[in-house]
Amino acid sequence: MQLYQNQHLKVYNSLSGKKEAFKPINEGHIGMYVCGPTVYSNVHLGNCRTFMSFDMIFRYFKHLGYKVRYVRNITDAGHLVDDAEDGEDKIAKKARLEQLEPMEVVQRYTVDFHTILQKFNFLPPSIEPTATGHIIEQIEIIKDIFEKGFAYEANGSVYFDVAKFNKTHEYGKLSGRKLEDMIANTRELAAQDEKKNPQDFALWKKAEPQHIMRWPSPWGDGFPGWHLECTAMSTKYLGETFDIHGGGMDLKFPHHECEIAQAEASNGHSPVNYWLHANMLTMNGKKMAKSTGNNILPGEIFTGDNKILSKAFSPSVVRFFMMQAHYTSILDLSNDALLASEKGYFRLMDALDTLKGIDTGKTSDFKVADWRQECYDAMNDDFNTPILIAKLFDAVKHINLIKEGKEQLTAADKETLEATLHAFIYDVLGLEGKTDTGAGTNKLSEVVTLLIELRKDARDNKDFATSDKIRDQLAAIGIQLKDGKEGTTFSVS
RNA sequence: GGCAUCGUGGCCGAGUGGCUAGGCACAGCUCUGCAAAAGCUUGUACAGCGGUUCGAAUCCGCUCGAUGCCUCCA
Numbered sequence: 001m002q003l004y005q006n007q008h009l010k011v012y013n014s015l016s017g018k019k020e021a022f023k024p025i026n027e028g029h030i031g032m033y034v035c036g037p038t039v040y041s042n043v044h045l046g047n048c049r050t051f052m053s054f055d056m057i058f059r060y061f062k063h064l065g066y067k068v069r070y071v072r073n074i075t076d077a078g079h080l081v082d083d084a085e086d087g088e089d090k091i092a093k094k095a096r097l098e099q100l101e102p103m104e105v106v107q108r109y110t111v112d113f114h115t116i117l118q119k120f121n122f123l124p125p126s127i128e129p130t131a132t133g134h135i136i137e138q139i140e141i142i143k144d145i146f147e148k149g150f151a152y153e154a155n156g157s158v159y160f161d162v163a164k165f166n167k168t169h170e171y172g173k174l175s176g177r178k179l180e181d182m183i184a185n186t187r188e189l190a191a192q193d194e195k196k197n198p199q200d201f202a203l204w205k206k207a208e209p210q211h212i213m214r215w216p217s218p219w220g221d222g223f224p225g226w227h228l229e230c231t232a233m234s235t236k237y238l239g240e241t242f243d244i245h246g247g248g249m250d251l252k253f254p255h256h257e258c259e260i261a262q263a264e265a266s267n268g269h270s271p272v273n274y275w276l277h278a279n280m281l282t283m284n285g286k287k288m289a290k291s292t293g294n295n296i297l298p299g300e301i302f303t304g305d306n307k308i309l310s311k312a313f314s315p316s317v318v319r320f321f322m323m324q325a326h327y328t329s330i331l332d333l334s335n336d337a338l339l340a341s342e343k344g345y346f347r348l349m350d351a352l353d354t355l356k357g358i359d360t361g362k363t364s365d366f367k368v369a370d371w372r373q374e375c376y377d378a379m380n381d382d383f384n385t386p387i388l389i390a391k392l393f394d395a396v397k398h399i400n401l402i403k404e405g406k407e408q409l410t411a412a413d414k415e416t417l418e419a420t421l422h423a424f425i426y427d428v429l430g431l432e433g434k435t436d437t438g439a440g441t442n443k444l445s446e447v448v449t450l451l452i453e454l455r456k457d458a459r460d461n462k463d464f465a466t467s468d469k470i471r472d473q474l475a476a477i478g479i480q481l482k483d484g485k486e487g488t489t490f491s492v493s
Numbered sequence: 494g495g496c497a498u499c500g501u502g503g504c505c506g507a508g509u510g511g512c513u514a515g516g517c518a519c520a521g522c523u524c525u526g527c528a529a530a531a532g533c534u535u536g537u538a539c540a541g542c543g544g545u546u547c548g549a550a551u552c553c554g555c556u557c558g559a560u561g562c563c564u565c566c567a
Binding site (some may be wrong): 035036042048053068090121127139172175178181182248249250251252254255275277279280281285286324328329331332333334336338342343344348354383386387389391393394400402403406461462467471472480481482483484486489491 | 495496497498499504505507508514515516517518524525527528529531532541545554559560561562563564565566567
């Protein structure tokens with residue numbers, strides 16, 4: 001018996017605009033595709049939020065007992081700087097500017113991406129395919145779309161005929177757009193356009209002679225259009241129709257719209273049952289942009305080497321901060337917000353330590369079974385992590401009351417409580433313990449315990465100058481002493 | 494200009510018709526040698542205007558503002 005058989009999950013489907021009961025195509029199995037990064041620069045913090053949301057979703061599915069195939073691609077070709085005729089590939093442009101081979105650019109920023117995600121304690125996806133590794137599959141899809149009559153060739157490039165597609169299908173249904181409106185609002189683009197209509201998008205682009213990234217095709221040397229890779233890779237690894245497709249809100253149009261069009265044009269049916277979109281991250285109320293300086297790299301947060309924040313914050317604190325907001329809401333990052341999250345996070349983790357040491361009683365004042373289900377209810381309601389965290393703080397309060405002897409808990413309830421907290425905090429939210437110092441922990445603990453004993457002796461002798469010195473000096477290096485009825489404990493921050 | 498999402502107490506952020514999450518900050522109290530930690534108590538907030546309703550933060554309309562997309566972007 002798996003958990004998912006008792007826990008009834010609802011997800012917000014961007015396609016219908018409603019929360020829907022989640023039912024996978026094959027019971028017990030989930031296919032999930034998330035659009036990964038274009039590796040032409042350091043991973044953006046907003047990017048991290050999107051991937052973190054889906055990491056949490058992936059984790060919750062696994063926790064529920066689903067077997068999940070999670071595919072997150074790496075875009076290493078085909079992503080153009082703009083849509084004009086002289087549009088340059090983002091990777092190729094960076095390579096030109098930095099005088100590197102394009103694959104050096106790809107390698108450098110793929111490594112950066114993985115390094116940052118690892119710090120954030122992301123679970124690796126099941127498959128992480130690259131666009132350049134699937135050129136053949138992309139060409140096959142283009143041929144297919146061609147045969148179905150929804151593509152045309154122009155001067156060595158191939159375009160998707162949106163107007164024709166729209167006659168029998170609904171282009172724009174995901175983003176709530178109508179083709180007529182788009183045509184009416186199209187700005188004047190460069191006149192010498194190969195496209196029949198400005199709404200048409202590239203499936204294959206002809207490579208100019210100076211273009212380094214190029215592959216042979218039935219239409220000559222070129223490279224694939226950006227939207228195509230996701231269709232090729234999701235179809236290859238998850239099938240023509242799969243359960244979940246995720247990505248950032250900004251990809252809804254045109255990227256995901258085009259994916260739907262490509263899939264429907266080539267194989268005739270809708271590729272995805274549930275479209276999930278994560279919302280944006282702003283900073284100090286404004287959008288993050290390199291051009292205005294309102295931008296920060298994840299690594300700069302961890303080291304504190306930046307002009308925006310007052311101190312360094314650990315990846316777990318940033319993760320906790322992000323999990324305190326719902327993934328579909330815009331989240332605003334600021335120094336105050338991070339400081340607040342850090343305190344809350346420490347309080348939560350301290351309670352986890354406290355729970356280990358509490359004595360159990362004959363009865364329970366805390367209805368653990370009910371509380372546990374409330375945690376699931378929160379997550380089952382479209383992955384509502386803010387409510388889950390509120391529930392976790394309910395437990396924190398009870399744990400502290402039990403420690404003070406004002407409430408009690410049976411041994412069985414203690415076990416359930418501990419297991420549930422661990423499951424949600426570590427497995428689902430993906431947070432890590434704040435004192436994860438490895439082998440050093442035991443020796444540190446012994447030293448501090450010794451200091452606590454010395455301080456107690458000093459206090460017993462009313463030598464408060466000495467006792468306060470011990471307490472304050474420890475505090476200065478981040479070790480906080482906590483005097484309780486049962487003696488003194490400490491925590492490291 | 495068009496489309497979309499949103500605007501909640503000092504800050505961050507849940508909540509979608511009546512029962513008013515949570516975190517942080519602030520204040521008072523308990524505990525303490527003094528603190529810290531912990532606990533208890535206190536905050537009647539929902540951009541503005543109008544409408545629907547017995548009743549609205551929650552539904553509708555307008556205004557203002559923010560963010561995203563419309564050209565690359567998570």
